[in-house]
Amino acid sequence: MNRRYFPITAVTAALCLVAVFGFLHLAPARDLPPRIVLDNAGGRVLFSHGHHAADLGLDCGDCHHDGADPEHPEACGSCHPAAFDAAYTAAHAQTFKSTRSCNRCHAAAPDPDRPTDRPDVTHVPLRADAFHAQCLGCHENMGAGPFGEKSCNACHQQRK
Numbered sequence: 001m002n003r004r005y006f007p008i009t010a011v012t013a014a015l016c017l018v019a020v021f022g023f024l025h026l027a028p029a030r031d032l033p034p035r036i037v038l039d040n041a042g043g044r045v046l047f048s049h050g051h052h053a054a055d056l057g058l059d060c061g062d063c064h065h066d067g068a069d070p071e072h073p074e075a076c077g078s079c080h081p082a083a084f085d086a087a088y089t090a091a092h093a094q095t096f097k098s099t100r101s102c103n104r105c106h107a108a109a110p111d112p113d114r115p116t117d118r119p120d121v122t123h124v125p126l127r128a129d130a131f132h133a134q135c136l137g138c139h140e141n142m143g144a145g146p147f148g149e150k151s152c153n154a155c156h157q158q159r160k
């Protein structure tokens with residue numbers, strides 16, 4: 001190689017290293033969501049994630065039981081959809097951030113070209129049941145936070 005290319009090659013290599021380091025090491029420092037809006041047929045729920053995650057002394061795994069990267073949990077709906085129908089089957093492999101989550105339902109890492117492993121998900125709660133069971137279940141266990149038949153509007157904003 002011509003010697004006059006050495007400095008520019010060295011600078012480019014250094015910049016690439018800086019970019020890769022920044023990409024790998026700065027991403028996990030992303031802030032946790034302080035509040036999450038969960039829109040649904042029962043009326044929008046404003047969930048104070050920051051209050052639950054930081055102030056109440058709960059563990060991430062009390063809610064994010066997916067066993068994947070605890071800093072980047074999967075959305076509940078990736079595993080608890082409104083229905084395990086053809087649309088879910090067709091799209092779901094692309095909705096996960098990490099393939100580590102696949103084994104939560106599949107016995108082995110699924111091969112997209114040879115889908116031999118078809119999990120039985122009759123024991124996996126659907127979306128609204130999963131949220132109600134987890135949110136209201138913990139409130140009832142801890143004797144704090146809304147639960148029970150008359151608690152609906154403590155979480156759901158009424159539709160106008």
Ligand code: HEC
Pocket residue numbers: 032033036047049052053058059060061062063064070071072073074075076077
């Ligand atoms: C009381 C239950 C609860 C606790 C405790 C909790 N989270 Fe969450 N978190 C949720 C819910 C519910 C969502 C919304 C998921 C969805 O939209 O499907 C969420 C969303 C997130 C998201 C955004 C995910 C996305 O894909 O948009 C991140 C990141 C996150 N949580 C990280 C954490 C971390 C890290 C901890 C521990 C410090 C934690 N959470 C503790 C319930 C909780």
Ligand code: HEC
Pocket residue numbers: 063064065066074075076077078079080101104105123124125129130131133134
């Ligand atoms: C990577 C897949 C995955 C993600 C993401 C996930 N779950 Fe689950 N969840 C499951 C599976 C599979 C089961 C069935 C029981 C089992 O295998 O543990 C389950 C069971 C449940 C149950 C029933 C009993 C139990 O174990 O607590 C509730 C409630 C629940 N999930 C709520 C949630 C909520 C709320 C979120 C988001 C904060 C969430 N799940 C995220 C896979 C997941």
Ligand code: HEC
Pocket residue numbers: 078079080084089090092093094096098099101102103104105106110111112113115118119121124
């Ligand atoms: C919450 C449970 C669950 C998780 C987690 C899950 N799957 Fe699936 N998967 C299913 C169900 C249900 C089917 C359909 C089974 C059937 O048709 O009988 C399926 C089917 C498949 C198929 C066959 C698709 C077809 O067209 O026939 C592939 C490929 C697949 N999954 C890949 C993945 C990959 C990759 C991941 C992780 C990124 C993943 N799955 C995570 C439940 C899950």
Ligand code: HEC
Pocket residue numbers: 045046047048051052056058062063131134135136138139142144145146154155
């Ligand atoms: C692991 C336990 C746990 C889970 C899971 C949980 N909570 Fe709570 N939540 C609490 C406790 C404890 C309180 C009472 C403490 C307080 O109000 O400061 C509370 C209080 C609340 C309150 C009243 C105070 C406020 O923040 O406005 C609301 C609303 C609420 N939770 C919504 C939810 C929703 C929605 C979910 C599910 C996405 C959920 N919680 C899941 C433990 C939990």
Ligand code: HEC
Pocket residue numbers: 038039040041042043045127128131132135136146147148149150151152153154155156
């Ligand atoms: C602790 C908070 C909380 C309480 C209390 C609560 N819900 Fe929910 N509800 C939720 C969350 C969270 C969801 C799911 C949001 C999502 O799918 O993103 C939900 C979903 C729903 C849905 C949508 C179902 C679907 O298939 O789309 C209906 C309807 C509903 N709730 C009715 C009720 C009724 C009726 C009550 C009172 C008996 C009640 N909820 C009490 C938090 C709560």
